[in-house]
Amino acid sequence: MTEGAPDDRAMPALWPQSDGTPVSCRDKLLILQENHTELQGILSDAFEDAILMGVDEAAMRQILHDLVNSLRSPKA
Template sequence: MSAGPLAPPERWPGADGQPISCREKLKMLAENHEEVAQVLRDAFEDAVLMGVDEAAMRRVLTDLVAALPSPKRPA
């Protein structure tokens, strides 16, 4: 089964390059993915329906993700 653009990835790569295999971690990752995808869809739809340029909103959302700080590094 191929993952669509809004489906979670079929494999979640670990920091060591090996796929995450813990069922509880995979469940949490899938739940988080679903929640984030819904929030992004809602925010994108609201913005576009309010007149924001689609390409501009995609850049805003992409920039937002790119700017997330790593939880492994001190702020």
């Protein structure tokens, strides 16, 4: 794997639905996997940029966690 390349080990083996059953539609799985890969690349770039600009690693991890936790459900 090259530096900055997505880590396939981080890809979820299953994408659970609210009832616990896994998403099984191939088209949905493809979109979920593509989104995961794209997000992983963007987050990795943002994380690396912040660290190289002097942001504390633990602080940046917390900032990214907070960003995810601030997302609102489209079902709300």
